[in-house]
Amino acid sequence: MIIALNNKSNLEKIEFESYIKGLESISTEETIILCPTYLNIGAANSSLKIGSQNVSINENGAYTGEISATQLKSYNVQYAIVGHSERREYQRETNEEINLKIKQLLKNDITPILCIGESLKERENNQVKEVLKEELSIAIKDIKEEDKKKIIVAYEPIWSIGTGIIPTNEQIEEVFAEIKKIVPKSKILYGGSANEENIEQLKQIGAIDGYLLGGLSLKLEKLKIFLQKLH
Ligand code: PGA
Numbered sequence: 001m002i003i004a005l006n007n008k009s010n011l012e013k014i015e016f017e018s019y020i021k022g023l024e025s026i027s028t029e030e031t032i033i034l035c036p037t038y039l040n041i042g043a044a045n046s047s048l049k050i051g052s053q054n055v056s057i058n059e060n061g062a063y064t065g066e067i068s069a070t071q072l073k074s075y076n077v078q079y080a081i082v083g084h085s086e087r088r089e090y091q092r093e094t095n096e097e098i099n100l101k102i103k104q105l106l107k108n109d110i111t112p113i114l115c116i117g118e119s120l121k122e123r124e125n126n127q128v129k130e131v132l133k134e135e136l137s138i139a140i141k142d143i144k145e146e147d148k149k150k151i152i153v154a155y156e157p158i159w160s161i162g163t164g165i166i167p168t169n170e171q172i173e174e175v176f177a178e179i180k181k182i183v184p185k186s187k188i189l190y191g192g193s194a195n196e197e198n199i200e201q202l203k204q205i206g207a208i209d210g211y212l213l214g215g216l217s218l219k220l221e222k223l224k225i226f227l228q229k230l231h
Pocket of ligand 1: 162214215
């Protein structure tokens with residue numbers, strides 16, 4: 001399974017040094033993708049697979065504060081999260097920008113981990129399919145079929161992220177089936193409050209190819225239990 005760890009804006013220099021040692025000492029057969037902050041990518045120097053949490057829509061050039069896909073590639077970054085709901089909300093990231101980011105990543109042979117997910121209001125208004133279809137179809141616009149299947153999709157209901165609440169298995173299965181209609185060959189992750197307790201419920205869902213973990217990525221003892229319970 002794919003286990004992507006989203007550190008978000010956490011772990012300072014010294015903290016990260018001991019964190020990465022702890023993470024490397026966990027023995028697991030899963031594919032672990034560590035997504036630290038940009039600064040910690042430079043310090044990772046690890047046998048783990050590394051992902052970023054974002055990428056620029058542009059190539060190298062006069063774009064102050066941005067990090068390009070070619071720069072990420074030069075630091076051996078193999079994956080990049082794009083379209084996380086926190087960026088969609090706080091940075092006002094649009095589906096069209098996410099599409100440009102995915103194109104930059106694919107051009108540089110970096111695997112996009114595309115986050116999509118509905119808000120609670122959208123779920124209550126019965127708009128889940130519509131919202132996810134829009135997010136997904138614009139994100140993959142004008143991308144060749146052979147490239148589409150390289151994209152990993154992470155279904156992260158916004159109301160689940162950091163709240164401790166997860167959808168029912170039926171709700172997740174329903175959404176995964178919709179995603180599969182659009183990108184049948186993509187791997188699909190679940191993200192949003194997945195932890196060492198609710199994994200017992202989540203693992204009943206056969207369609208899940210892996211997990212995107214936020215809070216749990218910072219709690220190595222609990223992450224270890226999560227990984228042990230996965231199968
Ligand atoms: P969470 O975050 O596991 O803390 O809910 C997941 C995410 O935002 O990717």
